[in-house]
Amino acid sequence: SAVISQKPSRDICQRGTSLTIQCQVDSQVTMMFWYRQQPGQSLTLIATANQGSEATYESGFVIDKFPISRPNLTFSTLTVSNMSPEDSSIYLCSVRTGGLFSYNEQFFGPGTRLTVL
């Protein structure tokens, strides 16, 4: 299993500013992901955070807006840049254990609730 912590748990930010969300895992994991979840909605994958290389972004998400760092196998950050009220959402860090082609449980952090005014 994997225990994931995120900081901050919530924040209220002003339009035009940036927020960096931290994700810490209690064990080394290969695959780490960042999701966005609008209140009462489903989860949308933002990107896969790759250790030692650039993140892989999903359609509709770009590096300039959501830069991601993955300095090691237990830590990642997601920055939400130049925020607007539309960025108000819950941001979730997630990891998968096991090998690249194995089906293993996906674990989620508690989320960071972001409100942009």
Add this chain to the structure above:
Amino acid sequence: QQQVKQSPQSLIVQKGGISIINCAYENTAFDYFPWYQQFPGKGPALLIAIRPDVSEKKEGRFTISFNKSAKQFSLHIMDSQPGDSATYFCAAEGGGYQKVTFGTGTKLQVIP
């Protein structure tokens, strides 16, 4: 192709009753179907999962029924309890595509 359709959007069930949530998919490359349970203020947590080589999987009060030909699967919660009140997401993945496609979610409320 990557969509997973989930219904109903919300569900109210009496304590002791059966809660049923349905999902359908299009992508025949999907070969792993997990269900996640999410409580308010928490991240989703894996509840139960099934592969398409079986038609049913049961864990305690939770059962997944899988119909490969119809490309449908469902979650049954027997003897529903107020503690089961949460949002449930079906999901699908497979074909070497190591990313999970989530359904739209079902908010379940179990009333005493």
